[in-house]
Amino acid sequence: MVHGVGHAVFAYFGEEIVLNCSVDSHIPPERLEEVKWRRTDQGMLVLLYQHGEVLPDSSHERYRGRAEFFTTEIPKGNFSLRLRNLRTEDKGEYICEAHSGLLLGNTTVELLSLGLSTTHQLIVVLCMIAFGLSIASLIHFIKTGTDRGVMLVHFSLVFSPNILIFVAFILWGFIEG
Structure with a gap:
């Protein structure tokens, strides 16, 4: 049996x-x-x-x-x-x-x-934060057209989301490796 x-x-x-x-x-x-x-x-x-x-x-x-x-x-x-x-x-x-x-x-x-494990959930949260930062930066750019605002938008659109997405993909790759 x-x-x-x-x-x-x-x-x-x-x-x-x-x-x-x-x-x-x-x-x-x-x-x-x-x-x-x-x-x-x-x-x-x-x-x-x-x-x-x-x-x-x-x-x-x-x-x-x-x-x-x-x-x-x-x-x-x-x-x-x-x-x-x-x-x-x-x-x-x-x-x-x-x-x-x-x-x-x-x-x-x-x-x-x-x-989803805790790490997978963290990756999803990082991706959502990156998306939110991009939307917030776009709204800020539309409202203010100043030089300081342009610099902030460039930083927010280029660096913040990319760094968060990079970290998310590194974690995802390590888990699924």
């Missing part, structure tokens, strides 16, 4: 999530031929346990270094998957399959829409 969570799972970008998979069998977990996690919608191998050994190098490149079993829990039949540094493309359906001889059991877990 292979058991999972029984409901959809939600997570935030950049964080980690645990997809549950428990194998209840008369066969000791270390003697199972194979337990694997894969994407059902794309057929990608996420992580493989075969003949008593975790084989992270067999994972699809998208999951290498991010997917792992709780190795101390495997003797108890716990083959839950820890997926770190969640990305947008991680959204989808995952299946945990256990094989031993002719016996096969599986459970599926759906990872639904990933929410």
Whole structure:
């Protein structure tokens, strides 16, 4: 018997999530031929346990270094998957399959829409501030046509929004990298 969570799972970008998979069998977990996690919608191998050994190098490149079993829990039949540094493309359906001889059991877990992390929300706020500064500068330029006002408008239109957008894109690139 292979058991999972029984409901959809939600997570935030950049964080980690645990997809549950428990194998209840008369066969000791270390003697199972194979337990694997894969994407059902794309057929990608996420992580493989075969003949008593975790084989992270067999994972699809998208999951290498991010997917792992709780190795101390495997003797108890716990083959839950820890997926770190969640990305947008991680959204989808995952299946945990256990094989031993002719016996096969599986459970599926759906990872639904990933929410915005605190850093993503900060980036959105920075972009909104940049937009607001641009509008305020334009209004100020229309109301005052003086030299001092022109300098203020140039600074506000050229430097402030660009600096904020630059910071926002650097943060976004670091997160999604």
